[in-house]
Amino acid sequence: MNPVNNPFAPGAGSRPPELAGRQAIIDDARVAIERALLGKPSRSQMFLGLRGVGKTVLLNAVETMADEHGHLTSMIEAPENKPLGELLLPRVHQVLRKLSMTEAAKAKAYDGLRALRSFASAFKFDVAGVGIAVEPEAGVADSGDLQNDLPELFIRIGEAAKAAGKAWTLLIDEVQYLKQEDLAALIVSLHKISQRELPILFFGAGLPQVAALAGEAKSYAERLFHYPDVGALAEADAKAAIRQPVNDEGAVIEEEALTEIFLKTRGYPYFLQEWGHQSWNIAVGDTITLNDARQAETKTLKRLDEGFFKVRLDRLTGKEREYVVAMAQLGSGPYRSADVAEALHETVQSLGPRRAQIISKGMIYSPSHGDIAFTVPMFDDYLIRNRGNLG
Structure with a gap:
């Protein structure tokens, strides 16, 4: 497909072509x-x-x-x-x-x-x-x-x-x-x-x-x-956010491709835009296929890793990175502060200032007492993918 006509232009605060689910x-x-x-x-x-x-x-x-x-x-x-x-x-x-x-x-x-x-x-x-x-x-x-x-x-x-x-x-x-x-x-x-x-x-x-x-x-x-909760999109809305802009350009996208994109992005709007952008550029003819959506994964993750995720990681010191990597290695959040301390062989009290500093930088938050979670969706996946290059 012609990249000039690509309806997806993911960016900070950029309005998506279809403001679905809001x-x-x-x-x-x-x-x-x-x-x-x-x-x-x-x-x-x-x-x-x-x-x-x-x-x-x-x-x-x-x-x-x-x-x-x-x-x-x-x-x-x-x-x-x-x-x-x-x-x-x-x-x-x-x-x-x-x-x-x-x-x-x-x-x-x-x-x-x-x-x-x-x-x-x-x-x-x-x-x-x-x-x-x-x-x-x-x-x-x-x-x-x-x-x-x-x-x-x-x-x-x-x-x-x-x-x-x-x-x-x-x-x-x-x-x-x-x-x-x-x-x-x-x-x-x-x-x-x-x-x-x-x-x-x-x-x-x-x-x-x-x-x-x-x-x-x-x-x-x-x-x-x-306090309206602005979260990931439901499946129908996530698919509409991709399908409608594609259709508006006179193209189509297979239902299987939409399902693939939804599952990989978990419905998070910025990731949907990035995946849609890459899928469009890969597709040949006027149809985005399931294979196109799957091929888009490598380029999409590379763009996210080098931009969306890295920009946020770069704000952390070495010790703060050590803390968030320890979180990610525990699996999916939220995480108990005590479990992170145990993984780092330290006490909750000794890690308190480090935890507070990471919160102040907007990287993690406390959804409930004693718990912490990432403010960036799928950040744990990014850290695991790149843990060998985070020194």
């Missing part, structure tokens, strides 16, 4: 977006799942949908070493300036800009590149305590958006990298907005541990957020 999540987001414009509250949503399941794709889809419905939107990817307030500063400034263009919201937007100037001064954020050309408002968002100041700033944004007949949708990816104090302040801010029924929506995405992190930050987080 319609319920999209529909819930659409309802929340439309309700916000009517002044009706909806729970904030946090998409949780392993790496490569399409959380970022969903955030991008929600952002597009919010834009199409007239929301002002701000998308942030949380890094591991930058405070939330600094990330928000230019986005909030942009939103308030847009709101100030509406005559009915001019005064409220101006108040919001003054609060933002106070906020930036309190936390000593550099405003030179942002250009906030207003004087700060004393006593508003300037205490230097994020859990006090961020809610005041959000309220000002919400009031300006309401005056303009608009809504603001904030989207944050990689929520697990937010510091606990930043996550707590965000939760408090969203709680205040909910209480005042102001038109601000929040959609986040992160690894499975985010629900626990949010609960630790604020006990009422479980009532504030809806």
